[in-house]
Amino acid sequence: MADGSIGLWTVPLAVLGGAIRVSTPFLFVSLGECITERSGRINLGLEGTLVMGAMSAYGISYLTGSPWLGVFAAGVTGALLGALHAGICSLPRVNDVAVGIALMLFGTGLAFYLGKPLIEPTAPRLPAIDFGWWSDIPQVRAALRVNVLFLIGVALAPILYWAFRTTRWGLLIRTAGESSDAARAMGHSVLLIRLRATMVGGFLAGIGGSFLSLFYPGSWNEGLSSGQGITAVALVIFARWDPLLCLWASLAFGGAAALGPALQSVGVTSGYHLFNAAPYILTLAIMIITCSPKRTLTGAPAELSITR
């Protein structure tokens, strides 16, 4: 079957493929941020964590030849940045939003600094699983080339949903997020709970970054992430701090982000940049529709500074 014969079907197919491929970093960052925000703190620095994760994953994969070690290194880097965020935030009178902005700039700068020598070399990538073997159409096959990280992310969402509701850890995180006094009265250290929640959040965001450099787009350069991290943070807000909704929202975002390249591939080139901005416009639009000045958002952790 020839390439052109499926014609305009390319667009929805590419959007579907994008929903699977592009959504993975959104998914990991938003799940990570979901954990952090449920504990009552917001980490805007995940944009920096994402870029650092991408850089360290690429570097370690290049040096060791194992992309999976790279993924792990990205997670550890993310957890360290998370620990830094939580550490500074635990000082008195320090604003978590501002620290997030600082770490966004710091993480991006550090990744560009350390990643300078990594722009040229090629590192081993993560393998893909071919779910499209049954089809003859190359576009379908391309759309269904799925990475294991995506499957892990999809599995993680219901697990987190369950963990928040029923496990001891999930309840502790939620208690810290709803009322730090209650958590303290139960004899738990709120700062410690938030430190762990921020580190786990950073770990997941770092893994999201490794997907960027090791699978799609699959190389390291300084333009790798332009706002995916911050979009994912916004996504948590309109997913109402619910891991399952984070999954659906990430898929929608991946599709939106794939719209620009998909239209370009069928020859619609005008407005390319505007279509590329689709995820940001979509985020803003959804926030406008779902937020309200009159009431607190349903499901918002009461201790979260950003929803006051």
Next chain:
Amino acid sequence: MTSEAAESAEEVGAVAPAADPGFLQRHGGTIEYVLIPGAALAGALVVFGIFVMLSGKNPLDLYFYMYYGAFGTWFSWQNTLTRAAPLILTALCTALPAQLGMVIIGGEGALLIGALSATGAALALQGMPPLLVQIAMVITGVIGGGLWITLAGALRQYRGVNETISSLLLVYIALAILNHLVEGMMRDPASLNKPSTREIGAANMIGSIPGTDVHWGLVFGLIAAIAAYILIYHTVFGFAARVAGGNIRAAKIVGLGVSKLILTICFLAGGAAGLAGMVEVAAVQGRTNANLAAGYGFTGILVAFLARQNPLAIIPVAILLGGISASGGLLQRRLGLPDASVLVLQGIIFVFVLASDALYGRIGFLRGKS
């Protein structure tokens, strides 16, 4: 330079009590505002020195070249001041809304929109007297940038959308609009490799302050910062804004128009950043292209926080950070450091400055408690 500043501030703290025991009670707070950010800067420089040492460079060389590249010669001073000009303006974009308790980090977006509108005005008015064109550029730049941040303010006020996130999303949208127009409608067909708009024309450039290579944008920045200071600390409007920033419920009870305050402040804030965009076009680039997204908007956030959101303090801090970015080229050439080293240092400074917030009111001898 910075550690010197911190040391001299310490001397003041050490000498003064003997001279006048009441001195610290009265001025302890002011000294804190110099001493603590100064110490944070010094700490950040030490950490950056260690970081650079780990990549095998001599940190003393680093400090020397940073000083030399920023403030060592008249040439480097001019370079520093040229970079400080847009930083003062973009810092105001964060500092003004901060008076109302809002955290706006979208100065970069307002800068881009301001640059686009100013360029559009200049291209539409080709052939008119230069002064008229320049005035039109200032007005359109301010309005463009102002409306951009007003959007974030309005979304916060009327829809409850968090302004930090929306203003940052607007940066990416602004960049997309800029790329769209520069590669489409506004493209100069002659710009092949780097899509750009047509040039605004040499006659319409705002030029340099006589006797220097520093452009008039610096004066724009100084005027804007001083005007912002007067507005915030010496007018009823500014007083109302600070009341609303301190306690929004109290402000509503005494009948302050909070919506009007938010929208006006956001417009002025965005207008300042838009003016920075206009200055970059009319004094440096001469046209609009993707070069304008050079990160002035993001460094401006750091300037505002380091200056503790005080419009007057923004001026020296912007010069300091302008100096750091001016020395970047020298660090690259002489020490072989990547151009991102300036970003790393900025990040470290930011982290230190925020962590130092915990110190205020805790330094015993400054409270006369010794």
